[in-house]
Amino acid sequence: MLSPLFLLSLVGLSTQLVIDKFASPDSNALGNWHGCDEGDGITCTFGSGKLTVKATDTDYSFYTQLNGGCQDVTGMNSQYLHVKISGSSDFSIALQQNNPSCDETLSPYPQTWDIVYAPDYTVNGDIYVPLSHFNINKQKAVGFAFKAFRSTTATTFSLVEIVTSLPSGRTVPAKKPTGPLIFQCTRPNSIAFGIDDGVPELAQRTMQIIKDAGIKVTFFTVGSALTDPEGNFTAIYKEALDRGHQVALHSMTHPKLEGLIPASKIDQEFQQSLSTVQQKLGSRVSTKYFRAPYGTDGALTRQKLETAVGGGSRVINWSIDIEDWLWGESSTPEKQVEAVKRDIARGGNLFVSHYLYPSTVEYFPEFIRLAKATGKQIMRVDQCLEDPNAPPL
Template identity: 55%
Template sequence: MSSTLLRLLGLAGAAQAACSNLVIDNFSRSTVSGSNNLDAWTSEDTSMSKVAISKGILSFTPKTDSSSYYYETLGCVKAATQGYNALSLTVKGPKDASMMLEIQTKASCADDNYNSQWVQINGLTGSTQNISIALSSFTNANLDAVSAFVWSTYSKFDNYQFSNLQFTCSGGGEPPATATTVGSVSTSRSVAVSSSTSAASLTARASSGTTSSFATSVRSPSSTTMSVVQTGPSSLSTVPTASGSSSIRSSTVSSSVAAQSSPVSSSCSNLLIDDWASQSRLTFLYYNAMLQPSSDDSTMKEITVSGNRVTLKPNGGDSYFYSKVACTNTQVKGYGGISLRIKAKAGTTLSIQLASSPTCGEDSAFATKTSKELGWTFNGQEKLYSIPFSKFSGADLSKMTTILFGSLSSDVTFGPMAFYCGNTPSEYIVATQPTDTAAVSTVPAPSSTGSVKIVDNFSKKDSNSLGYWHGGDVDTALTWGTNRVTIKAPDADFSFYTQLSDKCADMTGYDGSYLHVAYSGSNKFSIAMQQHNQACDETASPFPETWDSLEAARYATGNDIYIPISHFNIQRKRAIGIAFKGFYTNEAVTLTKVEIVPSVPAKVLIPEKLPSGNLIFACKRPNSIAFAIDDGDPKFAQEVMEVIKSENIKVTFFTVGAPLRDSSTNLSAIYKDMMSQGHQIALHSYTHPRMEGLPNNDAISWEYDQDIKAVQDMFGITTKYFRPPFGNEGARMRQQLVRSTKDDNPYIVNWNIDVEDWLYAQSDTPEKQLDSFQRDLDKGGSLVVMHYLYPSTVSYLRTFIQKAKATGKQLMRVDQCMMDPNAPPL
């Protein structure tokens, strides 16, 4: 039977006789985002993990990074005058869960400013129940100008259901409860509110903000950083909100920062805000170059980072983009403004908003100018523009927290953005690093020693010229023609394979020969020769055992690619096939022939073989298993360590560099503790991109170099062990890893035991993670991938370890299982 969770009807005086309940939302529409019964916008801005609406019920599952919210705008309701005493909502949620409810009110309906106050709803029963929240609980709110409600900060990340949202009139008959509120503050400290014995408890807090046509909902990396550890598919593109919608949440950050120290003005130097060095840093980790929050809250149609430039493609006038600037004291530091290069077509307009906070926490003061007010005009050419602080009033320049761009009328491209010293705008110049070029030597064409071996002429769709299988990861990327196949790879994870055998093919007899590929179109991909496992059994793990990837463009002459068979650094007695992989553009390539030839044309230049490291999927040491754990949520770290310690094993942690430098994550302290207990710390990139998908060698090197420096600065160590995000691999990322680690034989560490937490941890069947682990263990798997991101995965960790121990094998670090002479003894 439904119970009344809250009955806090406490407004002074009786409701007006004419009062009747006002339905805000009966959830009868067909889409989650849309107009409610007050003809006002409602949405969750794609912030939920799952969301649906059906038969008058809104169902949703919040994300585990606490970024999820749902809001209802109201226009402006005079609740007190109309006699409304409470907000009523039918809810079904996880047992003992809690959530925050925010009310936004104005001084008057004509005002642009709003005040916010929160109550916390605790003690959900797990069954459908009616919640009635007295409007008097919001003691600082003007109940004659209610503009919005927002639900957020869910304590449990399971399914919730909302229905029948309405303002209600006096219910009478029940004693009112009292509410103790907090004054206008920007912290999240809450004060308990009393209620009846059977009612759930309430807490309240308040703050203020200013709305605009691009009011923001700032996503903080400290609460989202750990989402980078997925091993399954992930997209870097942004998700647009429904047309006409915009978030009505006020700007917040999850932890306050102190105002930056203030050297004398004579020591002023331009301070970089963002150099747009990395797509994934911006659109996956939501960091700028200051390691502060930066995002569009999914309001843009697309954000693209390339060549130290970011292109913003708005999805209507409500799109915006912001960067937090760490509560910078611009006055004492001597900064006169912010400069950046901008490219936009003629007639483009936008707005620029500066924000500040007296507590270095939540934005509370704002100043806005339009591009026209700043005198900006555009002509399609890139030029340097300045944002002089002298033209902005209303924000505290001694505690500047945010710069936000909104109301974009068309696409814009920004160059590096920085504070400049004094009153004369100056440009921040990004230092470029030299690009390595490998020497090219001519290989004399040997006399023919054997006949040509045709591997594939693409005359059949289901098999190659040897009678073995060929095909791609997805058929939609392939277009078959007469004696040709055209590949348009969807991403850098895609591969096309043509097999040399269905068992093991001994290719050592061709060590003096060349792999010849006839092609047209793009050569921006890798070519790999794959090595079978020792049993030459595809049911055994790993399959394939490894491969070596070479860069097609380095070996291309015109429409031909010639690669010495000896350049493939694998055990060629156990070759299984050729793979075309690591595509780093969407440009098409057409293959017409794959063959092995005894010689090359006289004028063909063959480049020297570049070291490409060791790609591993399994342990080398007999009877060993290594747990290799990628980054997760810091709140689970202690539990993970307790399990590992009690099971008396050593493991390897692969860590992303950027969050290490973010003090709010506390990851550097966590990993220092792990190191002190004998665990291995290794590399996982700086911002977690698909490494081979990056546009050029400079971008790849930047990821390695920044990660290596972060690990060295935080822990005082260097390492040659690297786990590629998403397992993505190719020739360029391998060659650049050698360059960055200054080691010809670094380890690219993949896996052959996948718990598939990325697939099942947040599903209705999280226990399938145990099945996945056992499946791969039964195949002989020895190298684990998992994350401490999800509660279910962490809860299964002990079982994973015990299942591994039950095999009789010894558990150890990755470097130990690879029999690295520099690893600590077992």
């Protein structure tokens, strides 16, 4: 009995694996889950073996999975993802990597992904991306995500497959460098606070709580805050640097970077942010470390950051969300504490937090207590990622 793959090679076809033909809204051609994020930012319509995606927000994605847990695709590294589309190609394609336990109930899930910009690989509706352009642990692949749709024009998908070779005459571009997207500390027994934007009225109290706890943290600062004379943030972050905290980038004006049109505005955000922190805070700022506003990720953001900082960039997301954006001003602010407990229980060890609301700041000693109660050591993000350039613990 000849294997199906052998028969395919006999007739000269190069299809290795059909992943999705959009025949059903619930599952793909492999029998695995596929679907869109829930919410107002995306509309996904299935019909006649096609999926049409219309998105108004770059945070929303469509996913088609290779496996519910982990799929080893290391053997396909010299092969190509082929996607057939019509309509806009102005979106990103990610290959997602699961966490070490291959368990979607743990945090983070997924562990990370690498990402490419679809227009770079599209000719007449055929997208070919070498799997080698996705720099992840390919023993732990989850599946592909089509995300960060930048155009109001819809995209219609009709096929996702892996092929062993390119059509004759077809070439692919070189991989554009991207820094890693990080959700988790790697140093054993480490836990870290990444603290983003805040309001001036709550800055001193936040700094005092951190000082009283005797911990070192990482602040991601918005460039425009440093240029606002009313806010005094330049003095606040200078003092933070003096106290041994890490200070890093959080864009210039805090937009969803990936959605900026034209894309040159993304470059401007990075350039202005870099020049502002260097001018106001000097050379001690960790300019290779960046937290994206809203955690929004896309290929353009990662490629342009990598270029702007001259290589070695790290995009720092999180695996513990205090959910201040959800509960900080609600009638149940204690749910911020519940959120921290939940994410710690799932294995998270990298916080996202702000000092925007009085309730968040009042719970900050409790967040620190919960972090310490894990038995892990609280440290700066660069230290928890074992960066050789980080100061010693």
